[in-house]
Amino acid sequence: MEHCNVAEVELKNLSKSFGDQVAVIDMNMTIDNGSFVVLLGPTGAGKTTTLRLISGLEKADAGNVLIDGRNVDIETPAQRDVAMVFQQYSLYPHLSVKDNLAFPLRSPILKTSKSEIERKVTEVAEKLQISHKLNNRATELSGGEMQRVSIGRALVRDPAIYLMDEPLSSLDARLRADLRIELKRIHSELGSTLLYVTHDQIEAMTMATHVGVLQDGKLVQFGSPREIYEDPNSVYVASRLGLPRINILPADLFESMASNSGTIGLRPEHIAYGKGEPATVKRVEQLGDQTRLHLDFKGHAITALSPDGNPFAVGSTVKIQPENPLCFDDQGNRVAGSIA
Amino acid sequence: MSFSVTETSSRVKWISGTLVITYALITMIPLVWIMMTSFKTPPDSISYPPKVFYEPSLEGYVNLFTTRTRVSPETLASLPPPENFAEEIVRNRDMVIAGPSKFSGRFLNSVIIGFGSTFLSVFLGTLAAYAFSRFKIPLADDLLFFILSTRMMPPIAVAIPIFLMYRKLGLSDTHLGMILLYTAVNISLAVWLLKGFIDEIPREYEEAALIDGYTRFQAFYKVVLPQAATGIASTAIFCLIFAWNEYAFAVLLTSGTAQTAPPFIPTIIGVGGLDWPAIAAGATLFLLPVMIFTVMLRKHLLRGITFGAVRK
Numbered sequence: 001m002e003h004c005n006v007a008e009v010e011l012k013n014l015s016k017s018f019g020d021q022v023a024v025i026d027m028n029m030t031i032d033n034g035s036f037v038v039l040l041g042p043t044g045a046g047k048t049t050t051l052r053l054i055s056g057l058e059k060a061d062a063g064n065v066l067i068d069g070r071n072v073d074i075e076t077p078a079q080r081d082v083a084m085v086f087q088q089y090s091l092y093p094h095l096s097v098k099d100n101l102a103f104p105l106r107s108p109i110l111k112t113s114k115s116e117i118e119r120k121v122t123e124v125a126e127k128l129q130i131s132h133k134l135n136n137r138a139t140e141l142s143g144g145e146m147q148r149v150s151i152g153r154a155l156v157r158d159p160a161i162y163l164m165d166e167p168l169s170s171l172d173a174r175l176r177a178d179l180r181i182e183l184k185r186i187h188s189e190l191g192s193t194l195l196y197v198t199h200d201q202i203e204a205m206t207m208a209t210h211v212g213v214l215q216d217g218k219l220v221q222f223g224s225p226r227e228i229y230e231d232p233n234s235v236y237v238a239s240r241l242g243l244p245r246i247n248i249l250p251a252d253l254f255e256s257m258a259s260n261s262g263t264i265g266l267r268p269e270h271i272a273y274g275k276g277e278p279a280t281v282k283r284v285e286q287l288g289d290q291t292r293l294h295l296d297f298k299g300h301a302i303t304a305l306s307p308d309g310n311p312f313a314v315g316s317t318v319k320i321q322p323e324n325p326l327c328f329d330d331q332g333n334r335v336a337g338s339i340a
Numbered sequence: 341m342s343f344s345v346t347e348t349s350s351r352v353k354w355i356s357g358t359l360v361i362t363y364a365l366i367t368m369i370p371l372v373w374i375m376m377t378s379f380k381t382p383p384d385s386i387s388y389p390p391k392v393f394y395e396p397s398l399e400g401y402v403n404l405f406t407t408r409t410r411v412s413p414e415t416l417a418s419l420p421p422p423e424n425f426a427e428e429i430v431r432n433r434d435m436v437i438a439g440p441s442k443f444s445g446r447f448l449n450s451v452i453i454g455f456g457s458t459f460l461s462v463f464l465g466t467l468a469a470y471a472f473s474r475f476k477i478p479l480a481d482d483l484l485f486f487i488l489s490t491r492m493m494p495p496i497a498v499a500i501p502i503f504l505m506y507r508k509l510g511l512s513d514t515h516l517g518m519i520l521l522y523t524a525v526n527i528s529l530a531v532w533l534l535k536g537f538i539d540e541i542p543r544e545y546e547e548a549a550l551i552d553g554y555t556r557f558q559a560f561y562k563v564v565l566p567q568a569a570t571g572i573a574s575t576a577i578f579c580l581i582f583a584w585n586e587y588a589f590a591v592l593l594t595s596g597t598a599q600t601a602p603p604f605i606p607t608i609i610g611v612g613g614l615d616w617p618a619i620a621a622g623a624t625l626f627l628l629p630v631m632i633f634t635v636m637l638r639k640h641l642l643r644g645i646t647f648g649a650v651r652k
Contacts, residue, residue: 057547077550084551086544094566107553153552 007068007160007193008033009054014063016049023049025217027063031161031210036187036194038204040240041214047197050214051163054195056080067160078109083154084163088170090150091138097149098134101125104157124152127186144175151179155186164196168203180206201241205229213237235332238265244292244303246326253298254322262330266322268305276321281312295320371627378620385616400617402426404443404608404625408435443622446604451629452515453600454584457522461579462572464523465530466538470560472531473538474546484535487528495525496588503592513598521593522583529582530575537571538564573640577633584630601626 009031016024024046031037039047052058054065056077065072072080083104091100101121105112112120125131128148133141141149147167154162164183168176184207187194198204204211205225212222213236221228221237232238238246247266254264254277279302283294291306297320304320312318329335348356377385379396408430419436422428430437468487472480502521503512511517541564549559565572587602594600605622608615 055551057550076555077547078553078555082551084548086548088542088544090544090548092545092548092563103549104552108555108558109553153548157552 009161009193009195010066010069011050011054012064012066014050014053014065015061016046016053016058017061022217024053024060027217027219029212029219029222031193031195034191034193035209036184036196036207037210037212038196038198038208039212039214040198040201040204042199044216045214046217047199047214048165049217051084051165051195051197054080054161055082055084055163078107081160082163083157083159083161085147085150085154085165085167087166090153091141091146093137093139095138096134097125097130097136097138097141100138100149101134101152101156104153110157120156124155127155128152128182143171144179147171147175147179151183151186155190159192161193161195164194166198166200167196169198169200176200176203183207201243205241211241213240231334232265232326233334235263235265235328238326238328238334242267244268244305247300247302247304248328249297249300249302251327253300263328263332264322265326265328266302267326268303270323270325271302271304272321272323273307274319276319278317279320281314281316281318284310284312284314286310293318374620374623376620377616378624380617380620382613382615382617385620386614397429397617398425399429400615400619400621402429403615403618404621405441406430407438407441408433409438410435442604443601446599446601447625449515449594449598450584450600450602450626453518453522453598454580454629456515456519457526457583458576458579460519460523461526461530462534462576465527465534465575466565466568466572468527468531469534469538470564472535474543484532487531490524491528499589499592502589506593511593513594513596515598518590518594518598518600521589522579522586525586526579526582530579533575533578534568534571537568537575541567570640573637577637580633581630 011027011029014024014027027046027050029037039050041047049058053060054067056072056075056079060073067080067082091097092103095103098121101124102117104110105117105120121134122131125134128151130145130148130152133145133149138146138149147170151164151167154164167183168179171179180203183196187207196203196207208225210222211225211228213220213228215236221233223231225241228237229241232241235248239248248263249266251262251264277297279295279297281293282296282301284306285292285294291310293304293306293310293312295302295304295318302320306312327335376392378400379398380391380394381397381399384391384394384397385400406426411434413434416431416434416436419431422431427437471477472484477483506512506517506521509517511520545563545567546556546559549563550556554562585602586600590600591603594603601622605619605626608618608622
C-alpha cells in the first residue's frame with residue numbers, strides 16, 4: 001500500500017483514574033514515526049487505558065496526547081485519525097465480512113468512493129487471506145478469521161497510528177504464532193506507527209522495535225526488547241521477560257556475592273554448572289527444544305535450563321554458580337553489582 | 341437402556357408433550373368458541389344444548405359492520421333483488437341495511453392508538469435505555485427506580501386525576517391523549533426491558549464505530565440498533581398487547597372520535613338484543629392484528645425471552 005501517513009505520538013504527563021482506581025499515572029512516552037511499540041504489563045497495569053486515552057475513547061484527567069505535534073485532547077476519536085483493533089467483539093455481527101471491512105471507509109469522515117472501497121477491501125482481504133470469506137456473515141468465521149478481519153478493518157484505512165489491544169490473546173497458540181509473523185510483516189510493509197498492548201512477552205520480544213513496561217499505571221522502562229531483557233532497571237521489569245522466568249534470590253545466598261545488593265536475579269544463562277555450591281535436582285521438564293531443571297538450592301527453588309543432552313537425573317546433585325547475575329537493592333531497583 | 345442426564349427419555353418427552361397440548365387445548369377453548377360463535381346465526385348461538393356442529397353463516401360479521409332497520413313484509417317485497425350476500429342475509433330477517441356501523445372507525449382508532457403508543461414507547465424507551473446503559477447519568481439508579489415505580493400501582497388507581505387533567509387539557513376523547521396515556525404506562529416497561537438488552541451489547545462495537553469515523557448517533561443507529569432488534573421486537577409486542585387490550589381507561593376517557601374497539605364491542609349488546617355472533621365477530625377481528633404482529637416477530641420474541649439468560 002502506498003503509505004505516507006505515519007505519525008509520531010507523544011504522551012505528556014498523562015494521568016487517568018476511574019473513581020479511586022488509578023489507571024495511568026503521569027505517563028510520558030514518545031512513539032516514534034514508524035516504530036512498533038509494545039506496552040507490556042499484567043492485567044490492571046494501565047495498558048488498555050493508555051490505548052483508550054490515545055484513541056480518545058477516554059478523556060485524560062491530566063496531561064496531553066500529541067499526534068504529530070498536534071494536541072488532540074479535544075478531538076473526538078473520529079477526528080484523531082487512529083485505527084484500533086480490539087481484543088474481542090470487534091466485528092459487527094450484523095454485517096458481512098465485506099461490509100465490516102468497508103465500514104470505516106464509508107464513514108462520514110472518509111466518504112470513500114464505491115470503486116475505491118471495492119479496491120481497498122479486495123486488497124486487504126488478499127493480504128490477510130480472507131478473500132474467500134468476504135460474503136460470509138461476520139459471525140460465521142472462526143476466531144482466527146475474525147481477528148484477521150478486525151485487523152483488516154484497521155488496515156483498509158490509512159491512519160496516523162494503529163492501536164492494538166491484545167488482538168491475539170483470544171486465539172490458540174498456533175494461530176497466535178502465525179498472526180505474529182503476519183503483523184510484523186504488515187508493519188514492515190506499511191512502515192506505519194503501531195502501538196500494541198499485550199501481557200505476552202513472546203509477542204513483545206518478537207514484534208516490537210520498542211517495549212514499554214507498565215507497572216500500576218506507570219511506565220517503568222522503555223527501550224528495545226534487547227535492552228529490556230539484558231538491562232532491566234528493576235526486579236519487576238526483569239520478571240516480565242524471559243522463559244523460564246528469572247530466579248530472584250537473596251544476594252547472600254551465594255558466598256561469592258557483592259554485599260551492596262539485596263537480591264540477585266538469575267536468568268538460566270546466568271547459571272554455570274560444575275563449579276560453586278551443590279544443588280539438588282527436584283524435577284526435570286522435557287520441553288522438546290529445551291530441558292528445564294527445577295533445583296533446590298539451600299531451600300530456594302531455582303528454575304534453570306539444562307545443558308544439551310541433560311546429564312542430570314532427578315535426585316542428583318549438581319554444583320551451580322552465578323555468572324554475571326543482575327543485582328537489585330532491597331526496593332527491587334537495579335544496582336551495579338558483580339560477582340567476585 | 342441408556343440413561344443420559346442431559347437428554348430426556350422418550351417417556352418424559354411424551355408425558356410433557358401431552359401435558360402441554362392438553363393445557364394449550366384448555367386455554368384455547370374460549371378462543372375457539374368465540375371464533376365458532378362468530379360464524380353462527382343468532383338462533384344457533386343461543387340454542388340449548390350449545391351447537392358444536394352448525395351451518396356457518398356470515399350474519400355476525402354483516403351485523404357487526406352494519407346498522408339495520410326492520411321493515412314490513414310489503415315493503416320488503418317491493419324492493420329490488422338484493423345486490424350482495426350481506427343484503428340477502430339481512431332481508432332474511434325482515435330487515436334492510438340502514439348504513440355502516442361504527443365498528444370500522446373504532447377498529448381504526450385501536451390501530452392508530454395501539455401502534456402509535458407502541459412506536460412512541462419503544463422509540464423513547466430505546467433512547468432512554470441507551471442513555472442509562474452507556475452514559476454516566478447522575479442518580480441513574482434512583483431515576484431507574486422512579487421509572488419502575490410508576491408501575492407499582494395499577495394505572496387505573498390514578499384514573500380520576502387523569503380524567504380531570506385530560507378534561508382540562510382537552511385531551512379527553514382524542515387520539516393524542518390516548519397515545520400519550522398508553523405510552524406513559526408502557527414506557528417504564530420499555531426502558532427496563534430495553535436497558536437489559538442494550539446492556540448485553542458490548543460497548544466495543546460502538547467504540548469501534550467511533551474510532552472508525554462515526555459520530556455517537558451514527559454508531560447508535562448503525563451498530564447498536566441492528567443488534568438491539570431482538571429486544572426492540574419483543575418490547576414492541578408487550579407494549580402493543582397492553583395498549584391494544586386496555587379497557588378501563590378507554591371506557592373512561594373515550595366515547596366518540598377516539599373510542600377504541602374494546603369499549604365499543606360490548607355496546608353492540610344494546611343495539612338489537614343479544615347479538616352474540618356480532619360480538620364474537622368483533623372479538624375475532626380484534627384478535628387478528630396482535631396475532632399477526634406477534635407471528636411476524638415470533639422469531640425475535642422467542643430469542644428475546646431467552647436473551648441474556650445464556651452467556652455465550
